[in-house]
Amino acid sequence: MKNIQSKIYTSNALVEKINALKNEGKEIILCHGHFNVIHPGHMRFLNFAKQKGDFLIVSICKQEELDPINRGLFYTQEDRASGVANLEVIDAVIQVNSDIIELINELRPDFYLKGKEFEDRQLSIKEEINAVENIGGRVIFSSGEVKYTTTSFMNDSIGNDHERKLSNFINICLRNNIDLIKIKKSLLEFNKLNILVVGDTIVDQFVACDPLGVSAEAPVIVVKELEEKTFIGGAAIIAQHISSLGAETHFFSILGDDDPSLFVQKELNTHNIQSFLLKDDSRPTTFKIRYVSNNQKLFRVSRLKDHPISKNQEKVFLKNIYEIIPGLDGIIISDFVYGLITPQIIEAIKRAAAKYKVKIFGDTQCSSQVGDVSKFKGIDLITPTEKEARISLSDPSSGLEKLAQSLIDKTNNKNIVITLGEQGLLVYSKTNTKYFSSEFFPALVSDPKDVAGAGDAMLTGFSLGLSLGLTILESAVIASCMSALSVMRIGNISIKSEELTNYIDKLIRYKELNTHTQTNKRKTSDMLLL
Numbered sequence: 164m165k166n167i168q169s170k171i172y173t174s175n176a177l178v179e180k181i182n183a184l185k186n187e188g189k190e191i192i193l194c195h196g197h198f199n200v201i202h203p204g205h206m207r208f209l210n211f212a213k214q215k216g217d218f219l220i221v222s223i224c225k226q227e228e229l230d231p232i233n234r235g236l237f238y239t240q241e242d243r244a245s246g247v248a249n250l251e252v253i254d255a256v257i258q259v260n261s262d263i264i265e266l267i268n269e270l271r272p273d274f275y276l277k278g279k280e281f282e283d284r285q286l287s288i289k290e291e292i293n294a295v296e297n298i299g300g301r302v303i304f305s306s307g308e309v310k311y312t313t314t315s316f317m318n319d320s321i322g323n324d325h326e327r328k329l330s331n332f333i334n335i336c337l338r339n340n341i342d343l344i345k346i347k348k349s350l351l352e353f354n355k356l357n358i359l360v361v362g363d364t365i366v367d368q369f370v371a372c373d374p375l376g377v378s379a380e381a382p383v384i385v386v387k388e389l390e391e392k393t394f395i396g397g398a399a400i401i402a403q404h405i406s407s408l409g410a411e412t413h414f415f416s417i418l419g420d421d422d423p424s425l426f427v428q429k430e431l432n433t434h435n436i437q438s439f440l441l442k443d444d445s446r447p448t449t450f451k452i453r454y455v456s457n458n459q460k461l462f463r464v465s466r467l468k469d470h471p472i473s474k475n476q477e478k479v480f481l482k483n484i485y486e487i488i489p490g491l492d493g494i495i496i497s498d499f500v501y502g503l504i505t506p507q508i509i510e511a512i513k514r515a516a517a518k519y520k521v522k523i524f525g526d527t528q529c530s531s532q533v534g535d536v537s538k539f540k541g542i543d544l545i546t547p548t549e550k551e552a553r554i555s556l557s558d559p560s561s562g563l564e565k566l567a568q569s570l571i572d573k574t575n576n577k578n579i580v581i582t583l584g585e586q587g588l589l590v591y592s593k594t595n596t597k598y599f600s601s602e603f604f605p606a607l608v609s610d611p612k613d614v615a616g617a618g619d620a621m622l623t624g625f626s627l628g629l630s631l632g633l634t635i636l637e638s639a640v641i642a643s644c645m646s647a648l649s650v651m652r653i654g655n656i657s658i659k660s661e662e663l664t665n666y667i668d669k670l671i672r673y674k675e676l677n678t679h680t681q682t683n684k685r686k687t688s689d690m691l692l693l
Contacts, residue, residue, distance in 0.1 A: 170248040171256045177220070178269055180255065190216035193272035195263050195291075197224050198247050199237050202603035203586050204563030206250070207307025212276040213252050215303065220255045221247045222266055228259075238338075267294040279306040280565040306562035309553075328587075328605040332643070333674045335604060339636050343674060346640050347667045349631055350660060354409040356630050357490055361512070362398025362497030362504065364416040364440075366423040367615070368452045369394075369654055372461065386454065386461065394655040395430045397449065398497035400616060403657040404623040404645070405495075406434040413487055415480065417441040417472060417503050423448040434657065439483045441476055449501055458612055458653065471502045481511050488515045493522045493630035495622065500527065500534040509538065524626040527551065528618060537574050543629060545570075546580040546622050564601065567591040578635045580625065580642075582618060585611065590639050602636055604643050611650035620649035620658060644670070 172180065181191055192215050198205065213219045223244045229237055237243070240258050248256045259266055267275065275295040281288055282304035292302050336343060372386035395403060402414035414436050418424035420443070427448065431438045446468035454461040472480070488494070494516055498504035509525075516523050525539035526546045536547040537555040549566070553559055556569050563581060570579055571593055581589045587605040594600055611617070624645035628638025644666045648658050 167245060167248045170253060171244055171258070174257065174266075174269060177255060177257055181218070181270055184218050189218055190273040191270065192216040192219045192274045192276060193222060193267070193270060194220070194276045195222045195224065195259070195266075196278075197229060197237060198243050200601050200603055201246050201250065202563060202589055202601075203583055204306065204589075206252070207309070208276070208278060208305070208562060209250065209252050209307075211305050211307035212274075215274045215276070218254045219252065220257065220270065220272070221253055222257050222259050222263065223247065224263070225259055264290055264294045267291065267300075268298065271298045272300050275300055275302045277302065277304050278562045278565065279304050279560050280562060306560060306565075309549075309560065324609040328607060328609060329673060330677065331605050332607060333670065333677055335602065336640065336670075336674070339602065341637055341640060343640065343667060343671045346633070346637055347664060347671065349628070349633060349637075350408070350641075350664055350667070352631055353627055353660070354411075356410040356492045356627065357413075358405050358410050358493050358495065358626065358630060359413040359415065359484070359487060359491050360398050360402040360405065360495045360497065361415045361484070361508075362401070362495070363449060363499040363501040364395065364399045364418055364427055365397030365449045365451060365499065366426060367394045367396040367655055368392070368450070370452060370454050372454050372456045374456050384461070386456065392654055393426060395427055396451070396616065396619075396655045397499055398495075399427060399431070400655040400657065401495055401497055401619050401623050402436050402438075403430070403434050403655075404620060405627065406436050407657040407659045408623075408627060408663065409660050410627065412436045413491075414438045415440075415484060417443055417446075417476070417480075419447040420444045421447055423450050439480075441472070441480060443472070443476065446470070446502075449499075453615075455653070467501060469501045471505055477505060477507060481508065484512060485515055488512075488521060489519050491516075491519070491521045493524065493626055495626050496523065496525045496539070497619070497622070498525070498527045498534065500529050506538065513541065522626075522630055524622065524629070526618065526622050529554075537570065539576065540574045542576050544578045544580065544625055544635075545574065545576050546582060546618065546625065548582050548584070548618075552579075552581055563589060567601070578629075580621075580639070582621065584614070585609070588621070588639065588643070590635055592635050602639070604639050607643055607647040608650050613653040614650050616649045616655045617646045619655070620645040623658075640667075640670075 192212050194212050223240055226240055244256050244258050247253055277288065285292060295302050368391055370391045371389040373389055375385040375387055378385050398416060402412050406412040414431060418427060418440050447466055450466040452464045494512060496504060513523065523542040524544045525542055527534040527536040529551060535555045536545055536551050539545050552566055552570055558566060558569065567579055567581055571591060577593055579591045585606050587603060590602045592600050621642045624642030625638045628641045644663060645658055648662055648666055
């Protein structure tokens with residue numbers, strides 16, 4: 164890989180480079196923008212752009228071009244240029260100090276790439292389009308290929324991928340002045356919080372199997388059951404996480420009149436969780452069995468009913484919620500679309516929470532159901548997956564920033580976190596102006612054992628951090644650590660305070676070691692220059 168600084172060109176040097184490439188018959192691609200925070204959405208866009216030609220240039224707009232009201236939310240042009248130059252897919256970076264039209268005429272690219280969102284507002288970049296077409300170039304609108312899974316395992320060893328993610332994570336903390344020691348100390352304050360979790364309960368059973376082969380009678384996989392383990396899941400594991408981390412915890416849910424409901428009640432009592440559990444003999448307690456062989460899931464069987472609760476059940480449910488809301492710091496609504504979280508319950512909770520200034524955090528998990536996360540409006544946080552965000556907006560192709568902006572506009576929520584599975588998470592926050600701030604946090608684990616409970620653990624981390632008064636980015640550190648701890652083991656097991664503390668301790672030690680190494684490298688470099 165080239166030296167980062169060698170990729171950052173002056174105008175004259177870049178023109179000279181391009182002329183030489185064109186003499187060899189090479190095609191030039193140009194992308195222009197602010198590129199403030201590099202995230203997977205940018206990588207999709209840039210990888211797509213690189214496929215259009217031979218030499219990919221990214222031009223970084225100058226600070227003066229940014230909205231003056233929101234200019235303080237951006238890194239300097241030099242920092243943004245260095246961030247882009249660090250990407251292997253990029254061949255050249257140039258900082259625009261004059262005008263993009265002038266740069267287009269100087270570089271004469273064969274292709275000029277803009278995000279998909281500009282296709283619907285071409286008038287805003289009409290001069291750029293005309294300039295490209297006047298030199299015989301072609302303007303292409305795309306945000307790259309939307310992917311819900313990562314293929315990084317095909318290109319990197321787990322060790323290299325983990326080291327890169329960890330290093331990027333620490334650099335993000337440094338760039339945003341996130342004090343990991345402060346965050347570690349804040350964990351001791353969780354015991355001051357009083358949190359209510361409302362949502363669907365799931366009982367998760369894992370059955371370890373020994374594969375025997377394929378049946379001779381039909382093409383059916385045959386396995387032998389070895390042992391089973393049962394955990395509480397859904398909204399119940401969020402309550403268990405919160406209790407294990409020291410906060411006073413209330414849990415409101417609905418169960419069937421069956422044996423799994425007794426298991427749930429026993430688990431909740433073991434963790435001293437104060438519960439109000441509606442019993443409904445018209446539905447079983449949601450029960451999911453996962454058959455596993457050598458840590459690989461073979462298939463899942465779900466036993467559930469998802470019809471809405473009755474009006475009488477709704478009234479009883481809300482009556483009990485109203486009684487405890489005045490003493491709460493936060494409310495987590497975890498909706499798996501099994502009929503408990505009705506529109507009336509969401510609106511009633513919002514009204515009561517607003518009266519007592521209680522924060523609300525919402526999540527709709529609809530991996531195998533039909534749900535819409537945008538039904539949560541005007542609250543403190545929602546945490547959809549990228550797919551859930553696209554479904555709620557009927558938007559299959561826009562870039563991630565446009566997707567997040569549209570979801571913020573539609574819901575008027577203060578913060579939105581778009582989760583990207585094994586890649587990590589994108590944090591978006593409303594500002595006092597029309598702009599929104601963003602940051603990308605890579606996932607801290609590259610070889611997860613079980614990702615099923617990662618979203619619940621992440622939501623727990625964000626909710627506790629924000630309820631305590633931490634910023635969304637400080638809370639993102641806690642959420643990322645919670646997710647990492649969750650995926651390192653099979654089954655929903657509540658994360659204890661000492662586990663979270665120890666994990667953040669590891670990040671602190673890595674940061675100190677990394678800072679020490681960088682300092683020594685700079686000293687060595689300075690000595691060589693003398």
